[in-house]
Each structure stands twice: as C-alpha cells, then as structure tokens.
Amino acid sequence: MSKDSQMRAAINQKLIEMGERERLKELLRAKLVECGWKDQLKAHCKDVIKEKGLEHVTVEDLVTDVTPKGRALVPDSVKKELLQRIRAFLAQHATL
C-alpha cells in the first residue's frame, strides 16, 4: 500500500475507534438533507427506476448511475465543514 493509502487507513481506524466516524456521518447526513441534496438524488433515483423498470432494476444500477451525480452535487460548503471537523479531530488526537 502506498504511503497515502496507509495514512488514509490509519486515519480511518482512529475515526472509527473514537466513534467520530459515526458522528461525522450523522453530521454529513443532516447537512445533505438540509441543502436539498437528498431530495435531488432521490428524484434522480426515481428517474432511473422508471427508466429501467421496477421489476428489473437492481441496486447496482442505481449505484452506478447515481454515484457520480451524487459526488458532483455535494456543495462545497459541506465539504469544507467536514474537512474542518476532520482536521480539528486529528489536531486533537494527533499521534499519527
């Protein structure tokens, strides 16, 4: 594993251990609902389902179709806030 992915893995471990990952997830969830992201993607999912047909669509279809759009639609302010939280957390628990 590259140095980068090693660091990622280490950070991830720390986040999980301290329960911070769950808290961040909930914060992100709340922010994405607030800014309407969830509704946007939900509408998009419905379109995919209508297109592919209710009987034939799989979760994989949705994931493939929706993931790039979902990633692109996250507002910068939300990304900024999450990053800030993670940085603050690492600053507090920095033994990495």
Added chain:
Amino acid sequence: FQVNHPGDFSLSPIKPKLNVLSVMSPAGCSHVNGYKVDNWKQNLRVIYQCFVWSGTAETRRRKAKSCICHMCGAHLNRLHSCLYCVFFGCFTKKHIHEHAKNKRHNLAIDLLYGGIYCFVCQDYIYDKDMEQIAKEEQRKAWKLQGTPLLFLRIGEKYTTWEPTKRELELLRHNPKRRKITTNCTIGLRGLINLGNTCFMNCIVQALTHTPLLRDFFLSDRHKCEMQSNSCLVCEMSQLFQEFYSGHRSPHIPFRLLHLVWTHARHLAGYEQQDAHEFLIAALDVLHRHCKGDDNGKKANNPNHCNCIIDQIFTGGLQSDVTCQVCHGVSTTIDPFWDISLDLPGSSTPFWPLSPGGDGSTVNGESHLSGSTTLTDCLRRFTRPEHLGSSAKIKCGGCHSYQESTKQLTMKKLPIVACFHLKRFEHSAKLRRKITTYVSFPLELDMTPFMASSKESRMNGQYQQTVDVLNNDNKYSLFAVVNHQGTLESGHYTSFIRQHKDQWFKCDDAIITKASIKDVLDSEG
C-alpha cells in the same frame, strides 16, 4: 383520505423487488434458506454488532482493526463481509464476488449499510427476519452511542416509512396524488372571521405553518386518550387535514373556537382578544390534552413533559440573582413558551440597555436613524438589573436582606421561539398601544443571550470566536403577527412563510402573496 406520510406525495408505493427466481415471500429470496440454520440469528447479530453498527468502544476498536479487504487491504470500496465465513472483501473490486464464487458462499453483508447481498440473485435482498434483526441491532447501537446528533430533538431517529398492509390498501384505493412543487399553495387556506376572531386566525395560521407541528399532525402522531369529544389536539389534527386538503375556500373554524372557549374561559366572548394571550392559552390547552386525563400529574410538571408542544415550544429561562454584598448567586430556571419584550415608549425606561451598555450591532441589523431592533430588545431583556433598596432579597450567604442584581439569560432554547413585543400597555394610569417600529431580522442568532455566553464573558473571554458553522442557536423567521389600529378597535393579520422563501399575508379569509420587504417593514 388521510395522508400519512408528509414528505412523498407523488410516488405510488414501490413494491419490494420481486425476484424472478424466488418462491418464498416477495421481499426475500430462497437462497437464504441455506443460511438460516442452527444459531444463525445470533451469528447475524454478532456480525451486525461487531462490523456494521459498533456501539461499544471495544467493538469499534475491533471494527477499526479488522475491517479491511482480505485480498487488497483497503477499507474503502464498499467492503462486504461473507455471511458463511470470516472473509472481508471489496465489492467495487469484486473481491467479495471472487470469494463467493470460489467458496460457494452466496450471501454477504454490506458493512456500510447492513444490506444483505445474494450472489445468486445478484442483488440485495430483503428478508423479513433478517431485516428485523438489522433494525434491532441498529437501534441498540444508536442507544449506546447517544450522541445528540443522532437523535432529532423529537426523540426518534429518522427511519424510512414502511407502509402497513392497511396503508397499502388505502393508497391503492385512492390513487390520486399531490405533487409538492415550489409553486404549489397546499397548506394555505383562509380562515373566516367569526366575529372579532382575527386574533385566533393569526395564531392558527402561524401554528399550521410551523413545520415540526405540521409534520407531527400529518403523520398522525397524536393518540387521543380523552373520552369526550373535546380534545383540542384532535381538533388541531383535523385543522391540519383541512389546511392540507387542497381546498381553496376559506375554512370556518367554529369547532376550534368553541373548544377554545370551553377550555380557556377567559378568552370566551365576541370582543377582540389579545393574540399573544390566545397563543399561550392554546399552547397550554394543547399541552394538557396531549397527556390525556390520566397523567394529570405529569401535565403540571413542565420539566417532565415530553409532549409535542413542550418539545417544540418550551425553552428554559435562567434567572441569576446576585447579592451585592457577598456576590453569591442564586439561580433558578423556569420554563417558557415565549419571550415578552418591553419596548421604548412604554412607561418603564428602555435606554440605556445596561449599565455601561455596548453599542455593537449583532445580527446584521442596522440602526436606521436610531430605530430599535429586536436584538436591542433582547439585550435589554437579558441585562443585569439592580433591584433597588425597596426590593431586597434574602441572601443565603449573608443570612440577611441585601440589595441584589438580577439577570435573565437563555438556558435552553426552544426549537420554535416566539417573541412578543409588548405593545399594549395596561398600567394603572393609561391603556394604550405603543406603535414604535421595531426592526427584526430574517435570521436571528441567540448566542449572545445564552447563559453559557454570559458565563464565558464573566470568565474574561470577551472576544468569543464566532463559530460560524455552529447553527445551534440560529433561528429563521417564519411567522409574524401584526396588529393594526388602537387598543379599542383593531385588526390582526399575519405573515407566514412557505417553501423556505415565499411569504404570504393572511388577513382572515384572504391570502395574498407578500414580499420579504413587506414582512420586515411590518410592525411586529
């Protein structure tokens, strides 16, 4: 036809995916049968507890260490765990698929969301028993974590709506759907004036546009425990049904009026009443009726009530009385539903706001030619007040009567804050209406008025770093009640907000579109 789910009006219920190969219940697949043997339930629970929703510090540590792909070591890429053996593999890179093929282990669990994947069906499946276990384990983990973010103030974590058989039946028999678009006016309805009842109509408009209250009633959350037909909460529920029915003709709230008269005698009669008094009386009756007739005790103790009214409207006001001699502080916290603010022009002096008051502008309000702002009123409300020699308090520290200062601050903020500008003066000398214009903002930050802020200031932390990202104390305006005229003869109207930024003026039966400027220019 009662709409149960407030959010999604436009989609007919999605049937769980019907697997072409399945023979069993529509939600699952037959391939789980190989798994459902021996002690499978307990095994599955352990997997959820350890690797999906880890509630304890120990399980979290284990999860952090062991949840990596056995083939490539990555922790990302939609990691799945095999249900038949201890194997973790990436989904995206198909490592788990390889494992499934080689070992003929056809089931895996998504460690991010807890979904069960069947490699034969090549899709996620929803087995009723397994779903039940998943839900229970998720709830357990949340309880253990207990961080405030996980629970909405209402006390339950959001879960998606799962229609019951009866609900599915109702939906099938009533195929008409309403789509909520940005222009749609559902929820807006005029109210007929039944004889000087504009004071009631305004408050009703404000309440029916309180999002949390609306969601509570449209989701049928009220379980009535009253024997008679005089439950105000039931009537409120009916009112919401009327408002969201889509009917455009004004509603005649005669039943509501009758119930209010029955339960709040002091408001009965056809003369003009005070809208603020009505608000408090209405909240009080609703709060009492929420508990039913059995829990009379609980209803009297606001600190222990968990009804929807308390959850939304009740805040805590801290009163600190400081002895001027020994500087001992006696603190009490009282619940409140509203903040009544004195205005300049009343018989009690308004300015200066506090001994040596500061002139800073908070909340972006500008002092246009010296006009008073809501923030000014709040600063005055929370200022330290010398109680004077004629109002000495018995000090517990000095064991004698001493002069003291009293200060009010917010200990706990309600979800919906109601500010009442005391425009009607009923002193011994005169009865009049104070028409001083008070400007108010669209967004209000209550942080400077919190008890915690006061403590920071006292500890010398004057320059509080404004946590721009912390939204906990920030409020957004959604309703304004106005009174035109005099104390003797006047008329109430209100502005309410719909869809985040659309405002409407409610004048009894007449609803008209309003601009933000109209709202902010109004008296308040």
